[in-house]
Amino acid sequence: MADEPLVLGIETSCDETGVGIVRGTTLLADAVASSVDEHARFGGVVPEVASRAHLEAMVPTIDRALKEAGVSARDLDGIAVTAGPGLAGALLVGVSAAKAYAYALGKPLYGVNHLASHICVDQLEHGPLPEPTMALLVSGGHSSLLLSSDITSDVRPMGATIDDAAGEAFDKIARVLNLGFPGGPVIDRYAREGDPNAIAFPRGLTGPRDPAYDFSFSGLKTAVARWIEARRAAGEEVPVRDVAASFQEAVVDVLTRKAVRACKDEGVDHLMIGGGVAANSRLRALAQERCETAGIRLRVPRPKLCTDNGAMVAALGAEMVARNRSASSWDLSADSSLPVTDTHVPGHDHVHEVSKENLYS
Amino acid sequence: MLLLALDTATPSVTVALHDGREVLASSSQVDARRHGELLLPAVDRLLAEAGLKLDAVTAVVVGTGPGPYTGLRVGLMTADTFGLALGVPVHGVCTLDALAYAADIDKGPFVVATDARRKEVYWATYADSRTRLTDPAVDRPAEIADRVAGLPAVGAGALLYPETFPSVHEPEHVSASALAALAAERLAAGEELPAPRPLYLRRPDAQVPKNYKVVTPK
Ligand SMILES: [Zn+2]
Numbered sequence: 141m142a143d144e145p146l147v148l149g150i151e152t153s154c155d156e157t158g159v160g161i162v163r164g165t166t167l168l169a170d171a172v173a174s175s176v177d178e179h180a181r182f183g184g185v186v187p188e189v190a191s192r193a194h195l196e197a198m199v200p201t202i203d204r205a206l207k208e209a210g211v212s213a214r215d216l217d218g219i220a221v222t223a224g225p226g227l228a229g230a231l232l233v234g235v236s237a238a239k240a241y242a243y244a245l246g247k248p249l250y251g252v253n254h255l256a257s258h259i260c261v262d263q264l265e266h267g268p269l270p271e272p273t274m275a276l277l278v279s280g281g282h283s284s285l286l287l288s289s290d291i292t293s294d295v296r297p298m299g300a301t302i303d304d305a306a307g308e309a310f311d312k313i314a315r316v317l318n319l320g321f322p323g324g325p326v327i328d329r330y331a332r333e334g335d336p337n338a339i340a341f342p343r344g345l346t347g348p349r350d351p352a353y354d355f356s357f358s359g360l361k362t363a364v365a366r367w368i369e370a371r372r373a374a375g376e377e378v379p380v381r382d383v384a385a386s387f388q389e390a391v392v393d394v395l396t397r398k399a400v401r402a403c404k405d406e407g408v409d410h411l412m413i414g415g416g417v418a419a420n421s422r423l424r425a426l427a428q429e430r431c432e433t434a435g436i437r438l439r440v441p442r443p444k445l446c447t448d449n450g451a452m453v454a455a456l457g458a459e460m461v462a463r464n465r466s467a468s469s470w471d472l473s474a475d476s477s478l479p480v481t482d483t484h485v486p487g488h489d490h491v492h493e494v495s496k497e498n499l500y501s
Numbered sequence: 502m503l504l505l506a507l508d509t510a511t512p513s514v515t516v517a518l519h520d521g522r523e524v525l526a527s528s529s530q531v532d533a534r535r536h537g538e539l540l541l542p543a544v545d546r547l548l549a550e551a552g553l554k555l556d557a558v559t560a561v562v563v564g565t566g567p568g569p570y571t572g573l574r575v576g577l578m579t580a581d582t583f584g585l586a587l588g589v590p591v592h593g594v595c596t597l598d599a600l601a602y603a604a605d606i607d608k609g610p611f612v613v614a615t616d617a618r619r620k621e622v623y624w625a626t627y628a629d630s631r632t633r634l635t636d637p638a639v640d641r642p643a644e645i646a647d648r649v650a651g652l653p654a655v656g657a658g659a660l661l662y663p664e665t666f667p668s669v670h671e672p673e674h675v676s677a678s679a680l681a682a683l684a685a686e687r688l689a690a691g692e693e694l695p696a697p698r699p700l701y702l703r704r705p706d707a708q709v710p711k712n713y714k715v716v717t718p719k
Contacts, residue, residue, distance in 0.1 A: 188570065188705035195574050195699065199585050213586065229571045232537045236578040239541045244555055244586035470541040 145217040145461035148205065148241075149454025150198075152234030153226025153254045154281060155179055155190045157197040159205040160451025161216075162458050167264040168209035170444065170451040173197035180321050184311065185280075187227045194233040202241070205450065216247050218467070220457020223251030223485045224478030226281070231474035239470060248467035250457045251485035253295070253478055254448075255282065258414040260291045260459060261452035265441040270410040273439075274298075276399040278423070279415030279447070280307030280322070283395075285353045285402050286480060291456065292463045297480050298402050299353025302345070306391055307417050309357040313387050316365050317380055327384045328420050334385030336422070339367060341390040346397070353402050360390055392423040400430045412439040419443035460484055502688075505558045505583070506681035507540065509576030510568025510596040511615050511657065513674040514539040516547050518558075519681035521689070526551040527678040536572040540579055560589050562684040564596040564675065567623040567637050567700040568615065580697055592694035594680050597637055597656075601627045603672050603679035604655040610634060612649045614642075614658030614666060615675075622658035623702065624649070631683075639702045642666070 144164030151158035155176055161169040175193035179185045206213060221238030224231055235251065242249035259275040272289040283301035288294060304312070307324060314323025319330070342363050344356035364387050371378045403411050411431055417423060418440055431438040445451060469487030478485075502521035509515075512533035518525040526547050530539055548555060563580035566573045584591035597613045604611070607629055614624040617639050624645065626634045638645075642665035649665065657673050659666035687694060 182707050186705055186707040189707060191570065191574060192699075192701070192705065195578055195581075198578060199581050202582075202585060229574075232571060233574055233578050235537060236540070236575045237582045240579040240582035241586050243541055243545070244583050470545055471538045473535070473538045 143462055145458045146211060146215055147218045147220055147454045147457040147461060148216050149220040149450045149452070149457050150234045150238045151222045151254070151257070151448055151450045151453045152194045152230050153222045153224070154230060154448055155185045155193070156448040157194045157201050158448060158450030158453070159201045160449055160454040161205050161209040161211060162264060162451060162454040164458055164462065165263040165267060165455070167451055168211065169205040170449055171201045171205040171208060172449050173201050176322065183315060183321050187229055190227060191229040191233055194230055198233065198237045213245055216245065218248045218250055218457055218461045219245070220250040220252050220453045220460065222254045222257065222453050223468070223472060224254065224475035226254055226476060228474060228476035231476060235472060235474045239472060243470060248461070249470070249472065250460045250465070251468040251472045252453060252456045252460065253480060253483050255284065255286065255480045256288070256291055256295050256483045257452040257456045259286065259288060259295070259412060260456040261414065261445045262412045262439050262441050263459070264451060264455050265445060266439045272408050274399065274403045274406065274408045274411045276395060276411065276413045277415040278306040278395060278413070278417035280311060281305055282415060283355050283357070284480065285399060287402070287406060287408065292459050292465050292483055295480055295483055299351065299355065299398065301355040301357060303356050303358035304361060306355070306357055306395065307415070309361050309391060310417070312361050313364050316368055317378070317383065324417060324420060327388055328422065330381050330384035331388045331422060334379070334381030334383070336385040336389035338379070338382035339386040341386055343390055343394050346394060353398050355394060355398065357391065360387070388420070388422050392420065392426050395423065396427045396430050399427070400434050400436065403436050404434060409435065410437045410439060414441065414446050416447045418446040502685070503553070503557050503559050504562050504681050504685060505544070506562040506677040506684065507544070507576050507580060508564030508596055508599065508675050508677050508680050509536040509540060510564045510566040510573045511675055513676070514543060515675060515677040516540070516543045517677035517681045518547060518551050518553065519685050521685050524678045524681060527676065529674065529676055531674060533572065536575040540575055555583070556587060558583070558587060558589060561591045562594055562681055562694070563591060563697045564599060564680055565593040565695070565697060565700050566596050567617070567639060567702045568596060569618060570699070570701060573699055577697055577699055591697045592684055593697035594684050594694060595633070595637060595700065596675050597623065597625045598633060599680040599683055600656050600672070600675045601633065602630050602683040603676060604630055604670055606630050606653070606670065611653045611655060611670065612659070612666070613655045615656050616658045616661055622662065624658065626652065637700055637702065
């Protein structure tokens with residue numbers, strides 16, 4: 141097998157229908173169809189709306205990715221797909237498409253982990269991942285600190301949120317401030333004109349006896365909402381910019397402090413940040429500052445690769461092919477709670493042997 | 502002509518191969534919770550049994566429901582993607598029509614009903630096995646009792662509600678064999694089959710939030 145495998149990746153774990161194509165660590169195409177506008181009026185992702193949108197968008201998005209990459213489906217070395225974690229019904233649409241596509245083309249299928257894909261995508265931006273790599277993944281669905289010595293086989297959870305995801309906290313505060321959905325980009329924008337030290341909001345789980353690498357954003361969310369409600373009750377104007385900046389500072393302070401500490405404790409000199417919240421300008425700036433002080437190399441992919449996309453799935457799939465990991469079986473199913481330690485879903489070999497008879501080649 | 506037919510709109514994961522004259526191979530597994538796992542291996546076994554390869558297929562036929570959404574989409578997504586990869590057309594057939602066809606009733610009217618969960622059925626009425634009289638709908642059996650009174654009924658949805666459907670006719674589950682045979686008949690007659698788009702019949706469950714919940718104690 142070539143060291144630069146050509147792989148197509150499919151991602152449908154939430155509201156983005158993503159199809160990406162990579163050659164080894166080179167990005168060739170990153171086609172994404174988002175249903176985010178359909179969810180906006182509900183103030184959050186509606187699983188059934190997302191699943192319906194995935195079914196409609198899948199074939200056109202695969203077509204678009206192939207055109208963008210300028211490759212033929214026949215030349216692919218494998219098909220990768222997010223097997224989990226994520227929304228069960230949404231995942232199943234992508235898994236069904238990937239299985240049918242791989243089977244019809246006679247290509248191996250790789251069901252891979254969504255979180256490991258978020259880490260692996262950085263290879264498309266900054267070249268092969270250093271081993272080990274510490275990764276901070278923050279989005280509307282996840283807030284995890286992970287340590288990986290081999291992205292195809294070894295991802296160790298260091299810490300995670302014990303309540304809300306960081307991105308969820310952004311959405312909720314945006315709603316309290318009547319700024320709409322999704323909350324991340326709009327809070328970031330207002331915060332740029334506000335004072336991050338105007339209000340001292342609490343830093344969750346940072347006490348001496350608290351778990352060192354876990355996160356909690358529920359208390360912060362409540363504290364911010366109470367502060368705003370008190371102002372409103374007193375008939376005072378709410379300083380939206382200062383609230384946004386101070387809230388955001390509380391989130392990114394904790395995230396970066398814990399990530400840097402984990403790197404130091406484990407003797408890891410690389411930190412990657414991924415997930416939708418990695419697009420936050422203050423998170424990037426503060427992480428850069430603290431990593432520099434600590435002598436840690438920071439790697440953050442461009443925003444479009446941080447949010448959910450198919451390229452990240454293809455990137456991990458290509459690594460699976462390059463490292464000769466076993467392909468998934470045709471009975472691969474979606475697993476909404478796939479543990480992060482399961483970097484992929486290897487198959488039982490006999491199924492593939494039977495199947496070879498029927499693949500065309 | 503080689504049709505690959507599949508349907509996942511009901512608890513049955515069912516696949517068949519049809520050469521335009523007859524069914525070459527078929528299989529059905531009833532398991533409402535594992536459509537995603539079962540479908541591809543079933544196609545794989547079907548081809549092996551018929552001694553054929555997937556690239557011999559000239560068209561894909563898929564049941565468009567109505568049916569519980571998560572399972573329904575497995576079949577539709579699989580059919581769509583086969584069509585893309587093989588460069589062959591994908592045709593839709595209403596799942597209730599395939600059940601009516603399999604019931605083989607010359608003189609109606611009769612009703613076909615499948616389980617829509619939440620105490621409802623997906624249903625339609627037929628003049629005979631090839632002629633549907635009403636659009637597929639989703640309703641509580643008690644609410645349609647007047648409209649189906651006295652009609653023989655076909656399908657697992659009818660078996661669940663004997664008060665509304667006292668006279669139940671075979672078969673209980675849809676088969677891809679019937680789906681394929683019906684599609685082959687219509688194609689041979691020069692009819693155009695509908696696009697493979699899902700018949701959901703219900704809007705997604707989703708509520709627009711009124712306002713955020715106030716957290717300050719009263
Ligand atoms: Zn994600």
